[in-house]
Amino acid sequence: MPRRNGVRFSIALVVVGLVLAACSSDSSSGGEAGASPSRAPQETGPVTLKVLAFNDYMPNNVSSTFQDQTGNTIEITTTSSNEDAIAKIQAAGPGAYDIAWLTSPFVDGMIKAGGLEQLDHSALPNLSNLYPEASQLAYDLGNQYSVPYAWGTTGICWRSDLVKNTTIDSWDDLLKPSSELAGKVTLIDEDRWLMLPALKELGFSVNTTDPDQLQQAADLTIAAKKTLLGFDGDTFYSKLVSGEALAVEGWDGWCNYGTAEDPNVKYITPKEGADIWVDTMVIPKGSTHVQQAEDFINFILQPEHQKWVAEHILFKVPNQQSMEMLDPAFLDQFPNMKVTPQELLQQEPLKDLGDGQAAFSDAVTQVKSG
Amino acid sequence: MRDRGPGGGRLLRLNMGIVFAFLYTPLVVLVILSFNQSKYASLWGGFSTKWYGVLAHDSAVIRSIGTTFFIAAAATVLSIVIGLPLAFGLERWRRNAALDSASYFPLLIPDIVTAIGLLSFFAAIKFPLGVRSIVIAHSVWGIAFATAIIRTRLRGFDRSIEEASLDLGVKEIPTFFKVTLPVIWPGIIAAALVVFTLSVDEFVIAYFTAGQTVTFPIQIYGMIRFGITPEINAAATILLCVTMLSIATALILGGRRNRGVPEEAVA
Amino acid sequence: MPKVDDRRTHASTAGSASAGPAVPNAKDLSRSRWTWLGLVPAFVWWTVFLLAPIALILASAFFKRGFYGGVVYQFTLSNFSRAATPLYMKVFWHSIKLAFVTTVVCLAVGYPAAYFIATRPSVKMRNVLLLLVILPFWTDFLIRTYAWIILLNREGVVNGVLERFGVIDQPLGLLYNNTAVVIGLVYAYLPLMILPLYASLERLNPELFEAGADLGSRPFRVWRTVILPLIVPGLVAGIVFVFVPSLGNFPVAELLGGGRSDMVGNLINRQFLTARDWPFGSTLTLALIAILMLLLLVQSFALRRSREIGIDA
Numbered sequence: 029m030p031r032r033n034g035v036r037f038s039i040a041l042v043v044v045g046l047v048l049a050a051c052s053s054d055s056s057s058g059g060e061a062g063a064s065p066s067r068a069p070q071e072t073g074p075v076t077l078k079v080l081a082f083n084d085y086m087p088n089n090v091s092s093t094f095q096d097q098t099g100n101t102i103e104i105t106t107t108s109s110n111e112d113a114i115a116k117i118q119a120a121g122p123g124a125y126d127i128a129w130l131t132s133p134f135v136d137g138m139i140k141a142g143g144l145e146q147l148d149h150s151a152l153p154n155l156s157n158l159y160p161e162a163s164q165l166a167y168d169l170g171n172q173y174s175v176p177y178a179w180g181t182t183g184i185c186w187r188s189d190l191v192k193n194t195t196i197d198s199w200d201d202l203l204k205p206s207s208e209l210a211g212k213v214t215l216i217d218e219d220r221w222l223m224l225p226a227l228k229e230l231g232f233s234v235n236t237t238d239p240d241q242l243q244q245a246a247d248l249t250i251a252a253k254k255t256l257l258g259f260d261g262d263t264f265y266s267k268l269v270s271g272e273a274l275a276v277e278g279w280d281g282w283c284n285y286g287t288a289e290d291p292n293v294k295y296i297t298p299k300e301g302a303d304i305w306v307d308t309m310v311i312p313k314g315s316t317h318v319q320q321a322e323d324f325i326n327f328i329l330q331p332e333h334q335k336w337v338a339e340h341i342l343f344k345v346p347n348q349q350s351m352e353m354l355d356p357a358f359l360d361q362f363p364n365m366k367v368t369p370q371e372l373l374q375q376e377p378l379k380d381l382g383d384g385q386a387a388f389s390d391a392v393t394q395v396k397s398g
Numbered sequence: 399m400r401d402r403g404p405g406g407g408r409l410l411r412l413n414m415g416i417v418f419a420f421l422y423t424p425l426v427v428l429v430i431l432s433f434n435q436s437k438y439a440s441l442w443g444g445f446s447t448k449w450y451g452v453l454a455h456d457s458a459v460i461r462s463i464g465t466t467f468f469i470a471a472a473a474t475v476l477s478i479v480i481g482l483p484l485a486f487g488l489e490r491w492r493r494n495a496a497l498d499s500a501s502y503f504p505l506l507i508p509d510i511v512t513a514i515g516l517l518s519f520f521a522a523i524k525f526p527l528g529v530r531s532i533v534i535a536h537s538v539w540g541i542a543f544a545t546a547i548i549r550t551r552l553r554g555f556d557r558s559i560e561e562a563s564l565d566l567g568v569k570e571i572p573t574f575f576k577v578t579l580p581v582i583w584p585g586i587i588a589a590a591l592v593v594f595t596l597s598v599d600e601f602v603i604a605y606f607t608a609g610q611t612v613t614f615p616i617q618i619y620g621m622i623r624f625g626i627t628p629e630i631n632a633a634a635t636i637l638l639c640v641t642m643l644s645i646a647t648a649l650i651l652g653g654r655r656n657r658g659v660p661e662e663a664v665a
Numbered sequence: 666m667p668k669v670d671d672r673r674t675h676a677s678t679a680g681s682a683s684a685g686p687a688v689p690n691a692k693d694l695s696r697s698r699w700t701w702l703g704l705v706p707a708f709v710w711w712t713v714f715l716l717a718p719i720a721l722i723l724a725s726a727f728f729k730r731g732f733y734g735g736v737v738y739q740f741t742l743s744n745f746s747r748a749a750t751p752l753y754m755k756v757f758w759h760s761i762k763l764a765f766v767t768t769v770v771c772l773a774v775g776y777p778a779a780y781f782i783a784t785r786p787s788v789k790m791r792n793v794l795l796l797l798v799i800l801p802f803w804t805d806f807l808i809r810t811y812a813w814i815i816l817l818n819r820e821g822v823v824n825g826v827l828e829r830f831g832v833i834d835q836p837l838g839l840l841y842n843n844t845a846v847v848i849g850l851v852y853a854y855l856p857l858m859i860l861p862l863y864a865s866l867e868r869l870n871p872e873l874f875e876a877g878a879d880l881g882s883r884p885f886r887v888w889r890t891v892i893l894p895l896i897v898p899g900l901v902a903g904i905v906f907v908f909v910p911s912l913g914n915f916p917v918a919e920l921l922g923g924g925r926s927d928m929v930g931n932l933i934n935r936q937f938l939t940a941r942d943w944p945f946g947s948t949l950t951l952a953l954i955a956i957l958m959l960l961l962l963v964q965s966f967a968l969r970r971s972r973e974i975g976i977d978a
Contacts, residue, residue, distance in 0.1 A: 409777070410781040413774060413777040413778060413781065414777075414778050414781045414782075414794075416774070417778045417798075417855070417859075418797065420851075421797075421798065421801050422801065423816065424809055424812035424813055424816060424852070425801055425812070427812045427816060427822060428804060428808060428809070431815070479706075480706045480707050480710055481707065482703075483704075483705075483706060483707070484703055484706070484707035485703070486700050486703045487701055487702070487703035487704035487707075488704070490700045490701065491701075498965055499958060499961045499962055499965060501707075502905055502909075502961060503711075503715075503958075504711065504715055505905060506909055506953075506954050506958065506961075507719060507954060508913040508929075508930060508950055508953060509913065509930075510934050510937050510946075511719055511723070511933070511946075511947070511950045512719060514937060514943075515715075515718035515721060515722040516718050518718065518721060518722065519714075519717060519718035519721065534714055535714075537710070537714075538711065538714050538715050541707055541710065541711070543906075545707070546861065546901075546906075547860065547861055547864055547902065549898045549902075550861055550864035550865045550898045550899040551864060551868060553865070553868075553895065553897070553898045584864075585864055588795075588860060588863075588864055591796075592799070592857070592860060595799055595803060596802070598803065599802050599805065599806050601806065601807075614805060615805050615806065618805050618807050618808065619807065622807065630805075631808065634804040634805055634808045637803055637804060638800070638803055638804055641800060641803045642800065645796050645800075
């Protein structure tokens with residue numbers, strides 16, 4: 029008796045599940061191509077903005093100062109990565125968050141999936157504080173859906189005092205390291221950046237979805253595993269500081285954390301080129317506080333706030349006013365802060381891979397399943 | 399049950415020693431590093447207690463520990479309350495392999511799927527994310543653990559004392575409380591301990607269902623970017639000490655507690 | 666000289682029937698009318714808070730990934746055909762191997778430990794030992810794992826000690842490989858093997874251990890026919906508590922394994938998070954659940970078989 033009931037019960041559940049899934053399609057997907065012009069009903073007056081941010085990514089006094097200036101309060105939920113942020117935004121549904129931070133390739137995907145609110149530039153006068161190049165970013169030309177917050181490149185971070193016999197200037201220094209470096213190099217563990225060195229070394233685009241090119245890059249990276257210490261996307265710079273690794277793939281801003289501990293930690297963008305990444309502020313679709321969220325973005329664009337970002341998070345910011353306020357001694361300590369926007373724009377921005385994502389995932393799985 | 403004899407006994411002791419050495423060496427490292435002058439775990443910079451000072455002022459970390467304990471306690475109670483009757487029911491139908499496997503089902507599902515599933519679900523029914531959602535999320539696997547452990551006490555448990563009680567005219571419910579419960583009580587305690595401990599340590603599901611709430615593992619995960627500073631080690635060390643103290647206290651006080659029916663009478 | 670009847674009496678005092686043939690209407694709480702009610706709260710709770718949520722997610726296995734993430738509701742089985750390729754099966758197989766080794770190590774080391782603790786004469790001593798076993802869980806999992814990195818890495822404690830004592834000249838590569846992953850997994854789940862085993866063992870009648878020996882049977886046969894059937898719940902629980910999470914684990918492979926070799930947990934995580942491919946992630950999850958349920962059922966039948974050979978408990 030219990031067994032028969034059990035089977036019927038489970039079938040019922042599956043059916044219910046499928047029905048619910050079909051009905052709730054809007055809440056679990058980001059919608060499909062094209063942003064819909066209509067907005068969710070908007071709340072007026074002072075509100076509480078729900079903000080999804082990376083840890084310690086904003087000046088500490090932002091809540092209180094923003095409240096003083098506009099009367100709105102903010103509630104911060106932290107996230108540690110873009111992937112988690114997007115999963116939370118998708119799963120929690122429209123209206124759950126008013127502001128989120130996303131890095132450029134993810135912004136690209138969200139825009140195309142209609143997941144972001146279009147920005148009203150008349151509400152964002154402080155956009156004029158940014159460099160002209162900040163509105164020439166390929167994933168969102170003219171910053172229609174996102175506002176750049178910090179930007180930089182990916183390259184090689186290394187110990188200049190411990191590396192004596194090798195000139196570090198190419199991705200090959202990580203993929204086919206000299207005997208001095210062998211076994212003491214790492215690559216970043218995140219998919220897009222994991223494949224970056226091989227793709228660039230082979231002269232391909234970082235956004236390629238051509239299976240043949242991806243296969244070549246995968247093969248090259250698999251071969252590189254023999255001389256690789258490991259894949260590390262979080263603590264690669266502390267491996268440098270401790271000497272466990274001598275040269276690592278890293279983001280320029282993160283490399284600065286290493287430099288801050290040990291001035292011998294240096295950064296270089298390899299000759300084959302790299303990517304340009306941009307951390308941006310966006311308003312997820314369905315927010316009921318779009319105008320207040322725009323006020324918040326405008327508020328953050330004030331020079332002193334982005335100057336804080338540069339000084340404390342050690343990332344370059346696209347805010348021209350902020351960068352010009354920086355102390356020259358600070359710039360000397362962290363040379364990659366001096367890279368100009370024009371130089372940055374020479375690098376290739378990562379874009380969402382769309383339908384090519386599956387082929388790309390397969391390539392990464394190949395690399396990681398050895 | 400007593401030692402099998404000198405030969406077997408020595409081997410057993412050696413094994414136990416290895417197990418404890420294995421379990422505790424990393425903890426020793428962890429505690430020592432909380433006194434590291436240098437920020438980096440791999441470089442010993444000299445002895446310093448400054449990180450404890452940093453910790454004392456870090457209200458975020460302290461609050462996260464309190465939150466974590468509260469959630470663990472609530473999840474444990476919920477898991478036991480639902481898991482205990484389930485254990486009884488499962489023991490009755492234990493020939494049913496499907497039912498048996500079904501009770502392990504929550505444990506089979508990868509954390510990430512449960513996590514995202516619950517987040518979507520809570521959002522769909524507009525259930526507020528926070529302490530309550532984490533407690534519910536933890537109870538889902540907590541029940542499975544509690545049941546499995548309580549069942550180990552129900553198996554091999556001499557039913558004749560229950561039978562005797564019922565024969566004497568005592569109804570089911572008083573029999574349960576006066577006769578059965580004292581005997582399976584250690585199983586319940588064990589289950590509570592396991593669920594509580596696992597809840598304190600649980601990260602993935604809490605991370606997604608927490609909303610703005612921050613538990614200790616979530617707090618630490620957010621701090622990883624800057625490396626495991628000795629401050630984190632200090633927090634872990636204090637947690638350990640507090641736990642050891644409470645356990646010691648509980649043992650001293652609980653030693654008096656009568657386990658109900660003495661073991662010999664049951665055997 | 667103990668007779669065969671005595672043996673049955675001894676063994677059955679730990680079983681559910683009273684001495685002698687089973688009484689048809691034996692009354693005890695486990696046969697009470699009300700016991701089936703106990704199933705209700707748990708299954709209701711699980712239906713609402715587990716089955717419904719994950720059904721929603723796993724149903725997406727039958728649909729396509731949207732162009733930029735999300736789910737498009739066109740029925741397809743392409744996710745399954747993509748998963749059934751050697752590329753992905755390799756990852757599953759790798760994880761099963763590691764989880765298996767981890768479980769075996771935990772059993773080999775955990776059973777004697779559980780037995781040792783269960784045979785301590787004083788209750789207090791047993792409680793202390795148990796609590797000491799579970800105490801490491803009270804430090805955060807990430808911190809514990811990082812402590813292992815410090816122990817095992819090239820400039821780490823283990824190598825330092827070995828070099829100091831002249832055992833080795835060059836540091837050993839103890840980290841960022843499969844061995845390190847197994848160490849990490851064993852470390853994470855060993856207490857979960859010891860506790861249920863202990864709970865089962867501790868409940869046993871001490872005379873059981875002597876009964877078989879008195880009869881002149883070999884110790885293993887005694888163990889298999891007398892002890893094993895009674896500790897089945899603890900054994901099964903221990904194996905499940907270790908094998909299953911090991912299979913789905915991801916931080917250990919990332920941190921201690923250096924991210925070199927994905928386990929199923931890493932793979933599934935990557936589909937849900939990085940690739941934003943919920944359909945494919947769900948497919949892999951369904952595959953994982955199917956494999957685990959299969960193993961559980963196989964094990965449950967196998968142990969039932971051995972129980973039937975032994976004495977009915």
